[in-house]
Amino acid sequence: MAHVVIPVGPQHPALKEPVNFRVVADGEKIVRLEIDLSYNHRGIEKAAESRDFIRVLPLLERVCGICSHSHATCFAKGIEELMQLEIPQRAQYIRTIVAELERMHSHLLWLGVAAHEIGFNTLFMWTWRDRETVQDILEEISGNRVNYNMNEIGGVRCDISPEQAGSILKRLPLLEERIGEYVKMAKSQRTMLMRFCGVGKLSRAEILRYGAVGPTARASGVDYDARRDDPYLIYNTIPWNVVTDEDGDVFGRTKVRIGELRESLGMVRYCLENLPGGPIRVQAPKTAPSGGEILSRYEAPRGELVHFIRTNGTDKVERLDIRTPTLANWTSVAAALVDQNLADIPVIVAAIDPCLSCTSRLVVADRKSGKTGNISWNELRNGVCRIRPGSNRI
Amino acid sequence: MSGMSGSLSGNLVRWARIKSPWITIFNSGACNACDIEIIACLMPRFDVERFGILAKGSPRHADILIVTGRVTRKQASRLRRVWEQIPEPKYVIAVGACGAGGGVFEGLYHVLDGPECVIPVDIYLAGCPPRPDEIINAVVACLGLMEQDAAHGGKEWRQKQPAGKAGHASTGEGAV
Numbered sequence: 001m002a003h004v005v006i007p008v009g010p011q012h013p014a015l016k017e018p019v020n021f022r023v024v025a026d027g028e029k030i031v032r033l034e035i036d037l038s039y040n041h042r043g044i045e046k047a048a049e050s051r052d053f054i055r056v057l058p059l060l061e062r063v064c065g066i067c068s069h070s071h072a073t074c075f076a077k078g079i080e081e082l083m084q085l086e087i088p089q090r091a092q093y094i095r096t097i098v099a100e101l102e103r104m105h106s107h108l109l110w111l112g113v114a115a116h117e118i119g120f121n122t123l124f125m126w127t128w129r130d131r132e133t134v135q136d137i138l139e140e141i142s143g144n145r146v147n148y149n150m151n152e153i154g155g156v157r158c159d160i161s162p163e164q165a166g167s168i169l170k171r172l173p174l175l176e177e178r179i180g181e182y183v184k185m186a187k188s189q190r191t192m193l194m195r196f197c198g199v200g201k202l203s204r205a206e207i208l209r210y211g212a213v214g215p216t217a218r219a220s221g222v223d224y225d226a227r228r229d230d231p232y233l234i235y236n237t238i239p240w241n242v243v244t245d246e247d248g249d250v251f252g253r254t255k256v257r258i259g260e261l262r263e264s265l266g267m268v269r270y271c272l273e274n275l276p277g278g279p280i281r282v283q284a285p286k287t288a289p290s291g292g293e294i295l296s297r298y299e300a301p302r303g304e305l306v307h308f309i310r311t312n313g314t315d316k317v318e319r320l321d322i323r324t325p326t327l328a329n330w331t332s333v334a335a336a337l338v339d340q341n342l343a344d345i346p347v348i349v350a351a352i353d354p355c356l357s358c359t360s361r362l363v364v365a366d367r368k369s370g371k372t373g374n375i376s377w378n379e380l381r382n383g384v385c386r387i388r389p390g391s392n393r394i
Numbered sequence: 395m396s397g398m399s400g401s402l403s404g405n406l407v408r409w410a411r412i413k414s415p416w417i418t419i420f421n422s423g424a425c426n427a428c429d430i431e432i433i434a435c436l437m438p439r440f441d442v443e444r445f446g447i448l449a450k451g452s453p454r455h456a457d458i459l460i461v462t463g464r465v466t467r468k469q470a471s472r473l474r475r476v477w478e479q480i481p482e483p484k485y486v487i488a489v490g491a492c493g494a495g496g497g498v499f500e501g502l503y504h505v506l507d508g509p510e511c512v513i514p515v516d517i518y519l520a521g522c523p524p525r526p527d528e529i530i531n532a533v534v535a536c537l538g539l540m541e542q543d544a545a546h547g548g549k550e551w552r553q554k555q556p557a558g559k560a561g562h563a564s565t566g567e568g569a570v
Contacts, residue, residue, distance in 0.1 A: 010469070010477050014396020016429065017421050018469060039468050040423050043502040066429025109430065128437035135434075146427040146523050191455065323458045357426040 003031055008345075010039050016113070023347075028342050033334045035287040037327075040357045045320050052315040053079060053153050053288070057171040061147050063322060064358035066109065069095075069102045070300035071322070071358075072151040075288040077232055078296030078309045079153055079317075082288050089234070089276045091155035096233045098141060098150050098273045100264040104175075106301035110353045111182065112255065118168050118195040123185070128371060130178045134230020134344045137168050155281025164273045172269055179261045184250075186258055194252035200336040200348035206327040212332035215260065215327050216352050218244045219252035225362075226299040238274075287315050300325055302353050324358040342382075405556030408544050411457055411483075412537050418480070419455035422473050422509060423499070424463025426524040428490040432460060433527040442530055453479040458536055460529075461509040464492040464499045470512050477513040483543065485536050488515045489529060491522040498522075 004025050010018035018039035023114040024032040026094030044063055048056050060075050061068035073095055080087055109367055110132040115123035135145045142148035150156050160168075186192060202212070203204060207220045227235040243259035245252040298305045303325030312318040329352040336348055421429055435442045436449055450456050453476045465473060477486070488509050491497040495518070499505045509515055515541055519532040543549050 011420060016433075017426065018472070032413065038461075039472070040421065040466060041468065041504050042423055042464075042466055042499050043504045044499075047499075047502050061515075062425040062427070062498050062522075065425040066430060068425075068427070099402070106515055128434065130439070132434075132439045145525060146431060147425075355426060356420070357424065380543055 008343075013104060017219075017354075019354075019356050021343070021349075023337075023345065024074045025342055026068075030337045030340050030345070033337045035330060035334065037330070038360050040359075045322060048320040049319055050316065053284075054288075056147060056317070058085065058147075060322075061149060064324070064355050065146050066106055066134070066355055066359070067300045067302065067305070068147045069098050069150060070298055070305050073233075074098060074296050074298035074300075074305050074307045074311065076151045076153055077208040077298070077319070078307055079288055079311070080284070080292045081296070082292040082294055082311055082325060083153070083310070084280060085154055086183055087155060087286055088279045088282060090159075090278045091280045092234045093271050093275050094141075094156045094158075094160055094280065095150065096238070097140065097160070097268055098156075098236070099233070100149060100267045100271075100379075101134055101138050101141075102148075103264045103301045104268075105131050106137065106353070107261050108134065110257060110301075110350075111254070113353075114196075114250070114347060114350050115192075117119065117192065117350045120189075120191050120195075123189075123192075126178075127182070131174060133175055135173055135292055137171065139227070140164060149329065152281065152284075153216075154284035155279070157281075159280050160272070160275065169272055172265060174261075174326060176265055179265065182258050186254055193251070195344075195347060196254055197247075197249060199250045199341060199344050201247075201349055202332055202336050206335060207248075207332060210335055211328055211332040212303075212320070212339055213328045214300070214352075215253050215256045216329050216332060218242070219256045220248035226304045230297050232298065238267055238270050250347055253351045258294060287313060288317075289313060291382075302355060303324055303328060322358075324345045324355070325354065326355045326359040329354070330359070409509055411478070412544075414448070415457045415537060415540075416448045416450045416455055417458045417460050417533070418450050418453045418476075418559070419462070420453075420476055421461045421503060422463050422493075423466035423492060424492060428462035428492075431526050432489065432529055436527050440526045440530060442533070445488070445530075445534075447533060451453040453477070454481065456480050456484075457540075457552060458487060458533065459513075460489055460492055460511075461489045461515075462489050465506045465509055465512055466499060466504050467506055467516045470506055473509065474512045481562050483540070483541045483549070485516045485540060486513055487517040487532050487536055488505060489519050489524060491520050494518040514557040537548070 006023040006025055008021040008023060009015050010020050020036040021033040023030055041298045042060060047059060051059060057072050060071045063071045088248050089148060108127045112124040112127035138148060139145050142150050150158060201221050204221045207217045219243060223242060223244050227244055235327055243256050243263060245255050288311035292311040294309050296307045296309060306323040308321040309317055310319040333349055333352055340348060419432055459477060459480055488494055492499055493508050517536050518533050519528060521528055
């Protein structure tokens with residue numbers, strides 16, 4: 001049978017965000033997947049070069065609305081390391097609490113979306129209802145439901161009062177009970193087992209070859225977590241475990257995320273109970289040292305987030321490069337989809353928890369020839385970015 | 395629409411449209427925050443379905459287009475095409491600080507302008523991101539605008555007002 005090309009997106013009932021897939025199919029089986037991610041490209045990296053450290057944090061939070069705290073913390077901790085600032089313990093604890101709450105809200109959101117993709121809307125409603133509890137806690141701490149704006153260079157903006165800590169601790173048992181319910185469901189729910197098991201399988205070797213990160217990698221037995229292997233904040237001093245699984249399919253990724261929900265809840269509880277006293281911020285110098293370079297790594301809900309920062313002695317960065325976890329995971333999706341059923345596209349794509357707003361980067365690389373090239377506005381608009389050899393400007 | 399108003403079938407369609415508006419969401423270059431808050435509106439706590447509001451994937455089924463974010467150069471033509479596919483009478487809500495007038499992405503190299511550079515916008519809703527209850531309020535304000543438009547026999551009456559964006563000066567409901 002001849003191959004058929006099925007275009008999906010950028011606006012499509014099954015898509016939440018603009019992305020364009022060209023699915024090459026042979027009957028019901030997928031042969032190849034071509035992806036165009038650049039619809040939401042805005043040019044944040046360039047804009048970051050022209051804003052000082054106070055103004056750049058709100059901008060970086062809006063790389064992605066779902067993991068906003070990740071981007072801001074990743075950048076702030078990189079700059080703080082360059083400035084050789086000692087961040088107060090209390091600020092580090094508060095950053096960790098917000099980071100783990102963010103992971104919980106993101107994983108609950110994902111669980112709902114994945115359930116929605118298999119037509120299990122009851123679970124969708126349940127998880128999003130429980131997510132509201134997390135959102136309430138985040139709103140109480142920071143004043144906003146989604147973009148928290150907790151960080152500043154040198155610490156955090158908002159403190160957690162003992163009353164707040166008490167009221168948050170009181171709400172955690174309900175969440176814990178609900179998470180326990182999801183663990184039970186994942187083991188016994190027939191709908192989930194049938195649609196998740198054996199779908200989008202990736203072996204450990206494939207994960208390593210395609211460079212997947214986060215829960216996608218951990219579900220295939222890759223025991224790697226930036227929180228443990230390159231510790232930042234206070235992760236090496238609090239009790240928690242890296243959750244891994246051997247299944248390697250969508251079901252494995254579900255189990256990893258549900259397991260991480262539990263770990264995150266434990267971390268939030270531990271941090272709130274052992275919140276040290278002291279200041280929540282230190283005065284940061286206005287400028288960063290000249291010629292400083294740092295690769296700041298952070299385990300965002302979707303996987304390892306990398307910010308490369310180069311400073312030049314001013315109050316702005318000279319270069320900021322952001323590698324978001326979703327960008328690292330796309331190649332593994334293209335590999336996982338081969339030979340799968342057409343109807344499983346949504347659930348396999350959703351299994352990496354794609355976040356396209358963060359992913360829309362402009363990457364021009366030709367490793368073999370090492371050439372770079374010009375891209376005209378027209379090409380950028382139409383998504384046909386070709387490298388023109390001979391020129392030296394991107 | 396104006397040709398139908400007054401007739402029984404016209405009144406029935408008008409009644410049904412206002413009692414159950416269907417929305418379609420278009421991310422024209424947002425950071426996702428507005429999008430998840432819009433989806434949170436569909437969830438048990440806010441549950442807009444009790445007002446008959448339903449999120450649809452296809453613009454051909456929609457009455458209201460919710461646009462989030464500033465318009466990127468690449469999304470501009472797609473936004474226009476999606477808007478053209480919505481059957482008349484169609485309404486557009488620009489959600490978020492980006493769409494309502496600036497936001498953090500103002501002036502970035504791949505960002506054109508607010509959605510009004512491509513399509514007419516009826517309601518502007520500020521906030522980064524607006525809370526779900528504010529989004530519901532914007533949709534309800536849009537329904538009010540629909541009702542007024544139906545009474546006037548079209549959208550033209552709003553454009554005859556002297557100054558301001560659509561709905562701003564005259565009804566006080568345009569900006570939420």
